[in-house]
Amino acid sequence: MKKLVFGLVLLLISGNLLAATWIITFPRPLGEADHRTEYPVKLIALALDQTGVNYQLVPTEKIMLQDKALKQLADNRTVNVVWSMTDKDREERLLPIRIPIYKGLIGWRVFLIKQNRSKEFQNINNLQSLIKYKPIQGFDWPDTKILQSNGFDVYTSKTYKGLFTMLSQKQGDFLPRSLVEVWPEYDSGNLDQSIVVESTLGVRYPTAMYFFVNKNNKILARILEDGLEKAIANGKFDELFRTEFTDTLKRTNMGKRFFFEIENPLLPEKTPIGRKELWY
Template sequence: MNGKHGLTKTQSGSALKWVVLILSLFVNAVQAATWTLTYPRPLDDDDMRSEYPVALLKLALDKTGVNYQLLPSDRILLQGKSIRQLRENREVNVVWSMTDVQREKDLLPIRIPIAKGLIGLRVFVINQRNQDEFKGISSKPDILKLTAIQGEEWPDTKILQANGFNVLTVKEYDEAYASLSQNRGDFFPRSVIEVLTELEEKGRDPDIHLEPDLALYYPTAMYFFVNRGNPILARLIETGLNIAIEDGSFDALFMSHHEATLNKLMIPSRRVFRLENPLLPEKTPTDNGELWYKPQGLLE
């Protein structure tokens, strides 16, 4: 095109050169800057649940070649508080959490399931004094007769309720274990990536055990989230994760952290009941099989 209605070839070529130059300067600026990422400080130094997300975040940032500092927040921030602080752009600028529709409205998700969906694979923590209640379970209606324990702000609570469970809600994670000890609920469904570390924590009630035969599965993802006003940081993390997926280092890190746990929990030998997840956002990449781990022999 030329004249009044468009650019001449010379003008078009000059415009393209300017675009390339601006993009080049942008990339150089991103790489030259030192990025400080602050994530929620865990309950204590022995809390291993943050070990894998932090390691994966480091891997992603390393893959981009940027200079960065990765630091815990000054104070302990549990999930509900950390999400509120991120939404308000205070204290932290990255969190990892299970997604739902509201969370993706409040925060900016990087839609790569960092634990390959294992956050939705749930085994049962029970009080061993009540273990006979679980021996006769053969179907989903049998499980629905029991009361599950979950955090009141966790997406899992709404998922369980939508599937017909009676759910006892608690404010904090430690209160869930206390409620189980006091027989206020029948079981505490915990993700396979959390449960073993939690059961090994100091001071845990010796009557609290892992139920050996059952599990639940609902499709869901744990993502890294940033503040909605920080799309450059989101793109940076996403780029690093995609590079790690392409070169195999993502899967290598995933297996190094989770393979032994999956074997120890004997997932293939468990009866795994599938639940629906009405909170799963439409843009969840469920059609990309390489991003997910799915247990064998799911029961409807």
Template sequence: MNRSNRSNLLVLCSFVWVLSSSHLFAASWKVTYPKAAIDSDIMTNYPIELLSLALEQTGVNYELHPSSNLLTKVKALNRLEDNREVNLVWAMTNKQREEDLLAIRIPLFKGLIGWRLLMIRDDMSDRFRYIQSLEHLIKLSPIQGRDWPDTKILRSNGFDVVVNLGQDNLINMLATAQGDFYPRSLAEIWHELETLEGVEGLSVQPTLGIHYPSAVYFFVNQNNRPLAHLIEVGLEKAIKNGKFEALFQKTYQDYIERAKLRERTFYQLDNTFLPEQTPLQRKELWFQQALQ
């Protein structure tokens, strides 16, 4: 192909791209996400606000709707893979999920999901004062959801994890001494304690925590690349103009300050289930906390 023909081909490709992009951003988009069991759940409200912010940055017309039925995270991901009932789910990433679905690799919570504080029974507080190393902590049994990626991470680091299904069951297991502590992310532990009903004697252990790299992404069906591209463009714009960070700070700054991270010892865990494509090198995408 001579230079003239190559030039003409580039012009044609550019023209096609402009047309397709114009169609993409001129369309009206309907996004259906999994319905939450609790309307005031902070782990639902923040991603929806962020999704709305991202779509607003693109200038498209859009509608956001919850699914008709309540869906567990696993069921929602399965529905998304089958392209039924929902066309977007936010979830913690791992290698299998990124094989089954199309991930938009911008961590919605800036990695806060991997900053774990320990929910404990008050009568166990003295026991935790004597923990001086990760080896000491591993002798205790954490409680986690049966299908959660965190369960695999904890087990791969040597913990004997006690599992069950459903938040209420897990809280009750902790309250009835069926496990020793319940690691919850900095993004959710305070809200969960404040909204407990019928359970007393639980608190956040004040001096310890665990940390592992993790990311919650928006996922779409593998065949829905236009929606993935649209949301990614919007998120990147919100990152660049500071609106992403402003929403993050508005939602979580009080929780971050309440955690008093510099007064805690965090034990670092490996996350061997984290995909290689995780954008760890992009510092602006992650919560940065100097603990020294």
């Protein structure tokens, strides 16, 4: 009798989840030229479509930088899902869905540089030579600590636009950007014309960008995780990934570009490194 009652309760809960409309609020992009939101939102929609729940995806009314978005999420205010590169601190404060949404491409970094320094970078042939150059990063990014831990003297900006201004004004030597970010930024038309994508080098470190929810929002986390796992199993995750990034990988000239491998001391222990299907 107890098993029957428990089963009925589960059916009732499942029915309520399917009947309710989930309002999924995510951080609004920084502007019309900021396309970084597009793929994560498509992936959220794909995951939710796999589960059968009703949902609406809604951007925040105001632009919200990453640091503020993560704080608001931790306080259960304004947003209920944020995608961000993982580290130990973020996994302690928030609830991660441990499926790398970019298959680890967020840790494959190529460099924005001043065009007149192209030959200089082409002559770099070892990591120690690269470490002599000063990268530019966001002040609160995990990447900053990763680069510093590998010996780089990192210059930081408190704003996204400030990164490119610093590079343009030679306040740093290069701006490492992930493969999923660099080409939309370069094509946006918003960069100084003297800035180019360096053609021969990169750095790579193991990391993942996850969807995060509030620590107490375990039902939403389960819905997103179940949907992503179903999309992985039926191939729709890979289909979306190929649609979005095949041209990016070709344009980056991966076969002829050398990536220096560096360590990531911030990588949480529960990162699913062993699941090969999750990684590029």
